[in-house]
Amino acid sequence: MRHYEIPKFLVSSRYIAATIASVVLFSAIFLISYKPFSLAMWFNPDNMVSMLFTLLFYVGAIVILIISRMTMYRLQDRVEITTMQYLCWLFGEALAITLLYTFVTYRFFADSGYSVVDIGMRALFCITTILAIPNILISFYAGYRSKCEELEVAQYELKRLGEEYNRLISRSEGERRVLEMIPKSDSLARSPRMVHFYDNGGTLRLTIDINALYFLESEDNYIKIHYKHNDKISSYLLRCKTSTIEKSLEGSAMVRCHRSYIVNTTKIRFMGEEHRMRYLTLDDDSIKRIPVSKSYYTTLLSSLNTIDTKKESPEVAVVGEA
Numbered sequence: 608m609r610h611y612e613i614p615k616f617l618v619s620s621r622y623i624a625a626t627i628a629s630v631v632l633f634s635a636i637f638l639i640s641y642k643p644f645s646l647a648m649w650f651n652p653d654n655m656v657s658m659l660f661t662l663l664f665y666v667g668a669i670v671i672l673i674i675s676r677m678t679m680y681r682l683q684d685r686v687e688i689t690t691m692q693y694l695c696w697l698f699g700e701a702l703a704i705t706l707l708y709t710f711v712t713y714r715f716f717a718d719s720g721y722s723v724v725d726i727g728m729r730a731l732f733c734i735t736t737i738l739a740i741p742n743i744l745i746s747f748y749a750g751y752r753s754k755c756e757e758l759e760v761a762q763y764e765l766k767r768l769g770e771e772y773n774r775l776i777s778r779s780e781g782e783r784r785v786l787e788m789i790p791k792s793d794s795l796a797r798s799p800r801m802v803h804f805y806d807n808g809g810t811l812r813l814t815i816d817i818n819a820l821y822f823l824e825s826e827d828n829y830i831k832i833h834y835k836h837n838d839k840i841s842s843y844l845l846r847c848k849t850s851t852i853e854k855s856l857e858g859s860a861m862v863r864c865h866r867s868y869i870v871n872t873t874k875i876r877f878m879g880e881e882h883r884m885r886y887l888t889l890d891d892d893s894i895k896r897i898p899v900s901k902s903y904y905t906t907l908l909s910s911l912n913t914i915d916t917k918k919e920s921p922e923v924a925v926v927g928e929a
Contacts, residue, residue, distance in 0.1 A: 609722070609786070610871075613688050613689065613690055613693045614750065614753065615844065616750070616752075616753050616844075617693065617746065617749070618679055618680055618683040619844070620680065622745065622749050623676045623677075623679075624744060625745050625749075626676070626741060626745050626825060628864045629744065630636060630669075630672060630737065630742075631669060631743045633740060633741045634668075634737045635736060637733075637736075637737050639715065660711060663711075664707065664711055666751075667707055668704045668707065668708075668734075668816050671700065671707065672700060672704075672738075675696070675700045675703070679696060684909050686788065697738065697739075697742060698735070701731065701734045701735045704734050704738075705727060705730045705734050706727075708726075708734070709723060709726050709727040710927060712726050712730075713726065714854050716904075756843060759836060759841060760836075760841075761858060762810055763815070763836045764814050764815070767801075767814075767815075799813055800816070800817045800859060801815065801816055802815055802816075802817050802820065802856065802861075803855065804830075804832065804845055804847065804852070804855070805851070805855075806845055806847050807846055807847055807848065812843075812845055813832065813845065815834055817860065817871070818862070818873070819834045819835050819836070820832070820834050820871050821834060821840065821870070821871055821874050821889055821891065821894060822868055822874075822889065822894070822897060823852060823861070823868070823869040823870075824867060824868055824869040825866070825867040825868070826867075828846060828847075829844050829846050829847070830845045830846075830847050830849060830852055831843070831844050831845075832844075832845060835857045839893075840891055840894060841842045849869075852869070856869065860872045860873045862903075862906065862910045863903050864887065864897065864898075864903050864904075864907045865897070865898050865899060865900045865903060866900060868898065870897060872907070872910050872911055873889075874889045874890050874891070875886050875890075875911065876889060876900065878908075878911075884901075885898070885899035885901070885904055886898050886899055887899055
């Protein structure tokens with residue numbers, strides 16, 4: 608039987624946060640409307656002691672869920688998590704919370720009149736339901752959003768290829784002869800450069816004009832590519848090492864400014880310093896400040912001076928320069 612790695616969005620920090628929030632909301636509604644733990648009868652808001660135990664159990668269950676998901680998030684950087692392993696992990700969460708509930712019930716409410724097995728089986732069914740429904744709904748939504756982003760990237764690439772094709776077929780023979788007379792290095796320098804992004808498996812995932820790139824952000828073993836498409840900033844999450852990306856961008860306007868950031872120097876609008884921390888802003892107001900570390904500041908400034916000399920970008924305001 609072939610094992611498949613789970614989609615990367617299932618272990619992303621954004622998905623984990625959304626899942627936990629959904630479980631909290633759904634479980635509260637579920638407990639109030641269904642009263643699934645009526646076997647023990649200690650989920651009673653009218654009794655102060657029962658209410659206290661209810662809140663303590665509820666907090667304990669959420670803590671178990673948070674610890675489990677954060678462990679999964681850390682672990683996925685080191686090992687490949689298959690679909691079967693992921694499902695077993697989710698069942699393990701339900702089992703851990705069930706054991707907590709069964710312990711509290713049997714230890715502090717032994718007079719419920721039900722055996723440990725009855726309480727445990729009923730609790731396992733209800734807790735599995737409480738966890739499964741939000742997980743399924745968020746998984747479908749996250750999968751839908753992931754496919755939408757991939758479709759946007761594909762549409763952008765097709766549009767770029769179409770524009771390039773139309774530009775080529777519209778050139779006159781005279782223009783082509785002029786281009787043949789230009790040295791190859793100059794021709795490449797004047798042409799828009801298409802950057803190809805490959806994942807760790809060597810599969811081409813994204814091709815984009817460097818002029819549309821704004822910055823790259825490193826997130827563990829992933830690279831988040833921020834680019835402009837249809838006059839708005841979009842992003843694409845790629846599983847790839849930062850060192851591999853840097854090699855493919857050598858000689859371009861993409862320069863590292865921080866351990867976690869590589870920016871397009873032609874998009875920089877302002878560089879400044881605040882509270883002894885350097886930062887830069889790009890020419891799109893929807894993009895937050897990007898930090899500039901001391902170790903990369905000199906290289907970045909040198910790249911800006913080189914570009915300014917070649918008149919490839921607008922002037923950049925730089926303040927607080929040492």
